[in-house]
Amino acid sequence: MEKYNELALLTKRFLDGELQKLTVEYKNSELLEVNVCYEFNHIRGFNYKICFDKSCNKVEFIYHKCISSTGNSVLKRESNFESAIENFFASKPNLQTV
Numbered sequence: 001m002e003k004y005n006e007l008a009l010l011t012k013r014f015l016d017g018e019l020q021k022l023t024v025e026y027k028n029s030e031l032l033e034v035n036v037c038y039e040f041n042h043i044r045g046f047n048y049k050i051c052f053d054k055s056c057n058k059v060e061f062i063y064h065k066c067i068s069s070t071g072n073s074v075l076k077r078e079s080n081f082e083s084a085i086e087n088f089f090a091s092k093p094n095l096q097t098v
Contacts, residue, residue: 006088011038014081030055050085057090
């Protein structure tokens, strides 16, 4: 969707990856769970999951991992990516509604 194009750019800028799938799930009236699935170096299966709290415009880290046929690898947090996602949703209140 065009309204989320900026998230593809943020994925490229901060994770050096190509956005493959974006899931935004409304957990309740205050929480959005965001799962960014991306490809890095032609390898699919990277997931970065956060939760955005609309009441305080803050992001909570859930996980960053690579899922492969040999198992899951936990990856480090990318705080600059989280801050960029936080700013993205905070600046677009129309995306925060169900």
